[in-house]
Amino acid sequence: MEADDEEDEHDLPGLPNADEYDQIRMRCAPNPNGPWHIGHARMPAVIGTYKQRYDGWFCVRFDDTDPETKRPDLDAYDAILEDLSYLGFEADEVYTASDRLEIYYDHARRLIDAGGAYTCSCSGEEFSALKNSGKPCPHRDKSTETIHDEFEDMIAGVYDSGEMVLRVKTDIEHKNPALRDWVAFRMVDTPHPREPAADYRCWPMLDFQSGVDDHIVGVTHIIRGIDLQDSAKRQRFVYDYFDWEYPEVIHWGHVQLDEYDVKMSTSTLGTLIEAGDLDGWDDPRAPTLQSLRRRGIEGEAITEAMVQLGTSTSDVDLAMSSIYATNRNLIDEETDRRFYVREGVEVGLAGSPPGEANPPLHPNHEDRGVRHIPVGDAVFLEQDDLPARETRIWLKGLGCFHYTRDVLQYTGDPIDVVRDGDVDVVHWVPAAESVSLTLRTPDGDVTGWAEPEVGSLEPGALVQFERVGFARIDAVDAGGTDHATDASVVAYYTHD
C-alpha cells in the first residue's frame, strides 16, 4: 500500500523489528479522567501514523481501574473518542478495562498456580521497609491454597481497603528496588462510577491489567511515557511466569507547551473549570484539544506537529507556532479576508472619499468576488495604527489619506505612494455600520468592530482578519448588526 514510497522520508523512525510481525498492533490506553489536553494528542498522532505506514492496527483501551484516586469521569470516555476522531483517527477496537475484571481475576488465579503471586496483609509502610532492605515479608511463603482462598476473599469483597493485596513474586533482592514484589491487586472501597463495574472492590493495578491486556489483544509495540519505564521491567516477571513474549516497547519523554499560562494537566484544568476560572474544556485559554478545535485549528495540524516531535526519550518543548504554521498552510487558501479593528479609535473622514470600499475576499482568488464596505464619515482604526500628524496613511482597499487636525483628509494619491515606502497600509472599519465582535483568544477576550458583512457569516466559518490573524466565527446574533451594546458576533482566535 505504500510500496512505492517505502524508502521515502518518514517523520518518524521505523518501529523496532517491524518486519518480524505479521501485523503491527498498538494501543492507546488513556485514563478517562477528562477530555484530552494537547499533550494527549501525541499518542494517537504517532500510533495512528504508524498504523497507516505499516497497515497496522490500534485500539483504544480505557485504563479505568482506579475508582478512587484517579476516578474516571463518565463524560470523558466519549469525549476522548471525539478528540481522537478530531485528530483524524478511528480506533479499530475500543476496550474498557473496568468491563474486564473477570479476565484479570482469571489470570491472577493462573499466576498464583504458577507460584508467581501471593496475598499480603502488610501495611504499605511495613512492606516498604522490608523491601528496601531486601527482606521478604512473612506472607511470601504461604501455601497456594491459602493464597487462593485469600484472593477469592479479596474478589468477594471480604476485606476493606488496605487490608490485603495480591503481590507478584519477583526478586525481593533485585538491585532495582522499584521491581521488588509489586502489587497486582488491591481493595478499593469506593464504587466505580460505571454502573457495570460498580460492585467490584478488588481492582488490578495498571502494571498487571495493562500487561495482561497487551498480551491478550496481541499488542506488538507499546509506546508510552518514560514514567512507565520500570513498568516494562515489572511486567516482564508476569510475562515470564506465563511464558509470554514481551512486546517491543518505546518510551518517550514529557511534552511541554509554550504560550499557555495554564498548566497542561487534566486535573488542574478540571479544578480551574470547577472554580469558574475557565469557562469549560473548550475555553480558548485552556490547552485542550476541544479548545483548539473551537478556535478552528484542524486536527491534522496537531497530528503533524506531534509526529514531528518524534519519539525520543528526552523531554521536548512543543512550540505552538509549529501547530500554527502547519494549520496556516491548511486553511489559508480557502479562508476569506475581512477587517476587524481591536479597541478602535474613531477618526473622522473628509475630502469626499469613495462611498464604498470593495477589497477582494481573497487576494489570490479574484473570482470569489469582493467585499462591500460602506465608508461613511468616520472610521475606526487601531490605536497603534493612528498615523502621526501631517503624515499620510493608506486605508487598505480604500485609498490614501492625510491626517490633519483630527480628521483623515482623502488625497486620492495613487498606490505608488505606498510602493515608495512613505505610507503605511492599515485596516479599518466604518464607524457607523460595523458589527461589534468579541474575539476570544488564549490571552483573554478582545473587543472591537468588524466590517458589516461579518454579521451575516455562518457560525463555524473561518476568516482571516487582515493584519490581526485567523479566527473562527463562533456565534452570530442576527438582531444586532449596528451599534449594539453587546457584541453581536463572537469569534475565536485561531492564530496569526
Add this chain to the structure above:
RNA sequence: GCUCCGUUGGUGUAGUCCGGCCAAUCAUUUCGGCCUUUCGAGCCGAUGACCUGGGUUCAAAUCCCAGACGGAGCACCA
C-alpha cells in the same frame, strides 16, 4: 539513598548502531529582500547547534572513560 535513561542552533528533528561523503539535514522561529491596493501565502537570502574534559584513531557528532547538567522510577495512581 538505590535503580534506570537522556544531552545536536531559540524550538523540534536527521545523522550516532556499521568513525571519513557532516565546515552537520529538514521544519519552525527571528531578521532582511522580491512580489502583491502591499494581510497571509509564495519566492530568495541571513542569523543560529554536535554538554565538558580526557582517550583511541590518519580521521570522532559518531567509539571508550570520567564529569557536569537534565529527566524518570523506588505508591494499595495512571
